[in-house]
Amino acid sequence: MTEHQNQLDQATRDRLAKLASTPVDMSRLTRMMADALPPKQESKPLARPARSGGWQRVAAMFVLMAGIAGASYLAIFGVAPQSTYANAMTVEELHAYLLEHPDSAYRAQTIERAQVVINAQLAGNMPLPIVDGTNVQSCCLVQGDFPLRAALVVARPEGRVTLIIAQGKDFAHPAQPIRHPSGIELQSHSHIDIPMVMRNIGDLWICVMGEPDHEVLADIAASLTF
Amino acid sequence: MSNSSTDSHLDTARRERFDAEIWPEAAMLMRTAISLMPSSGKTAEAEDLVPETLLKAFKAIDQLEPNTHPRAWLLTMLRRTWIDRWRQRERRPDGQAIALESVAEPADQTHAAGQHDEDWTNPESLLSRFGDQDIINALRLLPEAYRWALLLVDVQALSVDEAAKTLDVAEGTIKSRLHRGRAMLRDHLHGYATEHGWLKGNDGLANAEGNTHD
Numbered sequence: 313m314t315e316h317q318n319q320l321d322q323a324t325r326d327r328l329a330k331l332a333s334t335p336v337d338m339s340r341l342t343r344m345m346a347d348a349l350p351p352k353q354e355s356k357p358l359a360r361p362a363r364s365g366g367w368q369r370v371a372a373m374f375v376l377m378a379g380i381a382g383a384s385y386l387a388i389f390g391v392a393p394q395s396t397y398a399n400a401m402t403v404e405e406l407h408a409y410l411l412e413h414p415d416s417a418y419r420a421q422t423i424e425r426a427q428v429v430i431n432a433q434l435a436g437n438m439p440l441p442i443v444d445g446t447n448v449q450s451c452c453l454v455q456g457d458f459p460l461r462a463a464l465v466v467a468r469p470e471g472r473v474t475l476i477i478a479q480g481k482d483f484a485h486p487a488q489p490i491r492h493p494s495g496i497e498l499q500s501h502s503h504i505d506i507p508m509v510m511r512n513i514g515d516l517w518i519c520v521m522g523e524p525d526h527e528v529l530a531d532i533a534a535s536l537t538f
Numbered sequence: 539m540s541n542s543s544t545d546s547h548l549d550t551a552r553r554e555r556f557d558a559e560i561w562p563e564a565a566m567l568m569r570t571a572i573s574l575m576p577s578s579g580k581t582a583e584a585e586d587l588v589p590e591t592l593l594k595a596f597k598a599i600d601q602l603e604p605n606t607h608p609r610a611w612l613l614t615m616l617r618r619t620w621i622d623r624w625r626q627r628e629r630r631p632d633g634q635a636i637a638l639e640s641v642a643e644p645a646d647q648t649h650a651a652g653q654h655d656e657d658w659t660n661p662e663s664l665l666s667r668f669g670d671q672d673i674i675n676a677l678r679l680l681p682e683a684y685r686w687a688l689l690l691v692d693v694q695a696l697s698v699d700e701a702a703k704t705l706d707v708a709e710g711t712i713k714s715r716l717h718r719g720r721a722m723l724r725d726h727l728h729g730y731a732t733e734h735g736w737l738k739g740n741d742g743l744a745n746a747e748g749n750t751h752d
Contacts, residue, residue, distance in 0.1 A: 316655070316656075317652070317655065319661060320652075320655055320658055320661050320720070320721075320724065321717065321720055323658075323661035323662045323665055324661070324665065324692075324720040324723060324724060325692045325720065326662070326665075327665040327666070327668070327673060328673065328688060328692035328693050328720075328723075329692060329693065329695070330670070331569065331573070331670055331673060331674065331693045332566070332569070332693050332694060332695070334569055334670045334674075336565050336568045336569050336572065338564065338565055338568065340585055341564060341568060341585065341588055341589060341592075344589045345561075345564075345589060345592060345593075348589065348593055349553060349556070349593075349596060350549040350550070350552075350553055351553075418562070419605070419607070420607075421607065422695070422697070424695045425607070425609075425695050427695070428694065428695045432562075432565065432566070437565040438562050438565070439562060
């Protein structure tokens with residue numbers, strides 16, 4: 313194939329991929345399936361992660377690190393871990409929760425499939441993870457609660473990665489702006505030993521965090537669109 | 539435990555799993571079924587195909603391996619349901635169903651796909667002008683085998699391996715159908731773009747800033 317044919321093929325593939333988020337009317341199907349399937353029992357939303365246990369240990373590490381680094385640490389990261397949130401989770405809490413509860417969120421095996429899930433969640437055609445609270449907070453953004461728009465886990469050979477997309481765009485303290493080889497601007501830092509890479513498109517931002525190193529996370533952040 | 543309470547317990551467990559793993563894919567199935575239909579007037583048929591597929595999935599959900607993404611599994615079921623229905627409608631006068639291969643294989647192997655490719659000098663801009671419905675209409679003009687390949691791999695992000703298993707053909711066949719199907723799709727879109735004056739002479743794009751059609 314010539315370079316031009318490759319370019320045509322790729323452009324055609326990209327355009328076809330957008331059909332995965334075409335809105336469809338599900339009302340008739342929903343009614344038909346409700347009639348056809350055995351009734352479901354009332355299900356309670358999964359409880360939000362307990363603040364004792366795993367997250368508390370992480371929070372304790374945060375406090376210890378803050379103590380070592382001095383008061384300026386909190387000034388840098390903005391939000392103390394002891395804050396109480398009425399109906400919001402920090403991205404780190406959500407990350408820990410999704411990894412600890414395999415049934416709570418979609419798990420993609422490839423970035424291509426993750427993109428399909430993101431498109432579907434942003435279009436409202438696929439449910440968000442069942443968590444107590446639909447807002448998220450991030451140490452990387454100006455203080456506030458931001459509506460969660462998409463969240464899933466990607467199983468990479470290098471380790472598990474959580475993708476969290478929320479409404480919001482103002483980075484509070486870009487710890488380390490980086491430029492991906494593709495030319496895309498990203499923000500990168502680690503919070504309590506969890507590497508994170510953030511990216512902003514329009515009024516949405518994504519936080520890519522998990523077990524792989526920053527380089528892998530940056531590749532993922534740069535390859536997704538939302 | 540009585541048989542009925544055992545059945546009830548099983549149904550409850552299946553329903554929970556169905557809600558968690560299968561139902562999130564229902565919109566994907568609906569989109570695929572709608573795009574499969576050879577004309578837009580068949581949307582009601584697509585709407586019948588999907589619940590039939592979902593009910594089969596509910597009954598067979600125990601066969602779905604835990605921690606396996608159900609998309610390829612569901613699309614295989616959709617494919618089988620589609621063929622069953624097609625066979626029911628297309629029985630020969632002697633009552634025999636038409637062979638599966640004739641359903642699956644492209645009728646037209648000689649079509650020179652990609653004959654206008656040289657006109658596509660700026661494919662991203664030109665393709666962005668088509669609305670989703672334009673693309674779906676063009677997909678519907680393709681032979682069924684190509685339509686399936688494009689829908690599974692390019693739209694629903696199945697791997698070539700998964701698509702090959704779903705359609706029960708070799709991976710090489712899928713790759714070939716993808717390449718050829720994309721070229722045929724562009725040919726159909728080329729005609730549409732020409733009609734709308736989006737292609738001017740041989741420069742590939744008359745006006746990249748125009749409105750898209752939805």
